[in-house]
Amino acid sequence: MNHKVTLIPGDGIGREVSFAAKRCIDATGVKIAWEEQIAGEEAIAKYGTVLPANVLDSIRRNKVAIKGPIITPVGKGFRSVNVQLRKALDLYACLRPCKLIKGVKSRYTNIDLVVVRENTEDLYAGIEFSQGLERTQDIIDNLEELSGIAIKKDSAIGIKPISISASKRIVKFAFDYAVKNNRRKVTAIHKANIMKETDGLFLKCARDVSEEYKGRIEFEDRIVDNMCMQLVQKPELYDVLVLPNLYGDILSDLCAGLIGGLGIAPGANIGDSMALFEAVHGSAPKYTGLDKVNPTAMILSGVLMLRYLRENDAADRLEKATEEVIAEGKYVTYDLKKDCNDSTSVGTSQMADAIIERLNA
Ligand code: NAD
Numbered sequence: 001m002n003h004k005v006t007l008i009p010g011d012g013i014g015r016e017v018s019f020a021a022k023r024c025i026d027a028t029g030v031k032i033a034w035e036e037q038i039a040g041e042e043a044i045a046k047y048g049t050v051l052p053a054n055v056l057d058s059i060r061r062n063k064v065a066i067k068g069p070i071i072t073p074v075g076k077g078f079r080s081v082n083v084q085l086r087k088a089l090d091l092y093a094c095l096r097p098c099k100l101i102k103g104v105k106s107r108y109t110n111i112d113l114v115v116v117r118e119n120t121e122d123l124y125a126g127i128e129f130s131q132g133l134e135r136t137q138d139i140i141d142n143l144e145e146l147s148g149i150a151i152k153k154d155s156a157i158g159i160k161p162i163s164i165s166a167s168k169r170i171v172k173f174a175f176d177y178a179v180k181n182n183r184r185k186v187t188a189i190h191k192a193n194i195m196k197e198t199d200g201l202f203l204k205c206a207r208d209v210s211e212e213y214k215g216r217i218e219f220e221d222r223i224v225d226n227m228c229m230q231l232v233q234k235p236e237l238y239d240v241l242v243l244p245n246l247y248g249d250i251l252s253d254l255c256a257g258l259i260g261g262l263g264i265a266p267g268a269n270i271g272d273s274m275a276l277f278e279a280v281h282g283s284a285p286k287y288t289g290l291d292k293v294n295p296t297a298m299i300l301s302g303v304l305m306l307r308y309l310r311e312n313d314a315a316d317r318l319e320k321a322t323e324e325v326i327a328e329g330k331y332v333t334y335d336l337k338k339d340c341n342d343s344t345s346v347g348t349s350q351m352a353d354a355i356i357e358r359l360n361a
Contacts, residue, residue: 002031003309006058010068011040012283013293013348018068020295020352024322025302027356028314035062039081040070050081056088063274066305068298069283079126082278086119087126091269091276092166093173094119095304096252103327104260104336111258113231114183114240116174117248119269121166122198124245127159162198162244167205173270174242175213185218185239186210189227189247202244228254256280263294263335264326266301268308277305291347294333296322299355321358325351 007022009015025032037055044050050070059065072080085091094117100106129136131154140151151157174186188206190199203221210219222230224247231238231251235258243251256265262281269276279297287293299322306315325331331354334345346354 002033003064003311004033004035004062005305006055006062006065007034007036008039008055008065008067008070009036010283011042011071012069012285012288014040014068014070014283016289016291016348017279017293017295017298018066020348021066021298021302023352024295024299024318024355024359025306025314027359028306028311028318030306030309030311030314039067039085044078050078051084051088056085059085059089059274059276064305064309065274065276066298066302067276067278069279069281071283071285083124083126085276086269089269089271089274089276090120091271091274092118092120093170093270094248094252095177095268095270096255096265096280097304098255098259098265100259101264101323101326103323103329104264105338106258106260108235108258111235111255113235113238113255113258114177114181115248115252115255116170116177116240116242117252118166118170118243118245120245121161121163122245123158123160124249125159125161127161129157131156160195160198162201164201164205167202167244168209171206171209171242172212174240175209175217178217178240179213183217183239185220186213187227187238187241188219188221189224189241189243189251190221191224191247193223199244206242224251227251231255231258252280261294261335262297263333264296264300266297266299266304268301268304270308275305275308277301277308291349292334293348294335295348295352296326296336299352317359318355321355324358325354330354 009018035058037058039051039055043052070081096115098113100111139157178186190203192199192203256262265280267278267280279301303315303319331346333351334340337345
């Protein structure tokens with residue numbers, strides 16, 4: 001069967017890891033017609049916009065995309081292309097499996113967690129008002145009147161929308177994932193003790209949805225700060241985690257740390273009719289063009305993509321080949337060596353070559 005997939009190489013190390021992953025996916029023998037589209041810094045230079053309409057059109061047409069990381073300027077400049085893509089295509093579920101691979105340095109011995117992050121609302125909705133503008137002052141005045149709470153006049157304002165519909169569908173996604181993948185428990189994470197309305201609503205929705213799965217999948221909830229400590233101290237107690245957008249972003253990196261770092265943490269953004277696959281890590285600008293960083297996170301994102309395309313045999317073979325190369329520890333990037341200055345570490349493309357060789361062995 002032939003598939004059509006949109007490939008967005010990305011910025012910084014994006015191009016290196018995306019093309020390494022593409023070569024590995026092609027080496028499985030699955031026939032994919034790749035449609036390359038540019039977004040991010042390269043797109044600004046060429047089209048004057050970070051997210052040209054043809055990128056969204058291509059994903060809507062092909063229904064499946066894989067993307068390298070894209071730079072987002074901090075505190076100024078354009079809105080995150082990654083966030084825009086997830087919102088524009090309603091890719092509401094961010095799925096990030098965190099499984100410890102044999103041979104990876106980690107403080108832990110057995111980690112098998114799945115992070116399910118809501119992707120479309122929360123403080124990530126992009127509803128922000130700059131400090132010093134007249135309309136920000138109007139909002140401050142209105143909010144003070146409505147809430148009876150004083151707000152400093154020199155504030156910037158951000159809005160946190162949490163809805164019943166988005167909360168219920170993400171929790172349902174987490175439970176359905178748990179059922180399909182033989183997981184035992186879903187933990188909903190929140191700060192409902194402080195944000196009683198927004199996080200309180202998320203928790204209520206999670207409790208309501210959990211009733212439908214009673215007797216099949218266990219359910220519990222945790223306050224986010226306690227959860228961070230619990231994950232560091234006893235991660236083996238947890239299984240599938242479901243979180244609103246911001247906590248999901250932060251805990252994804254924490255969980256990546258448990259399994260040996262960002263270089264190996266894959267991800268998927270899934271909607272009702274399409275999906276976009278990408279590593280958890282960003283564009284690590286200081287490594288751009290050095291052929292140095294670990295391609296595993298992108299390759300394993302490719303494994304998730306192959307499963308989405310129902311190419312399960314190819315997905316299993318690529319995952320196994322990647323795990324074997326890592327377990328052997330010879331043709332791996334610096335971050336997977338015991339000492340990251342080890343002169344025997346290989347580059348991004350050479351690690352991909354080793355995986356392809358193993359795949360074909
Ligand atoms: P980052 O994930 O790019 O890098 C942080 C550090 O993690 C790197 O310095 C490196 O030491 C390590 N690392 C990351 N990827 C690695 C890999 N494949 N192999 C080995 N080590 C790796 O995070 P950052 O520096 O905070 O962000 C850089 C840029 O990326 C920012 O503009 C940010 O907005 C963007 N970003 C994009 C995405 C995305 O496209 N989905 C996600 C996160 C960050």
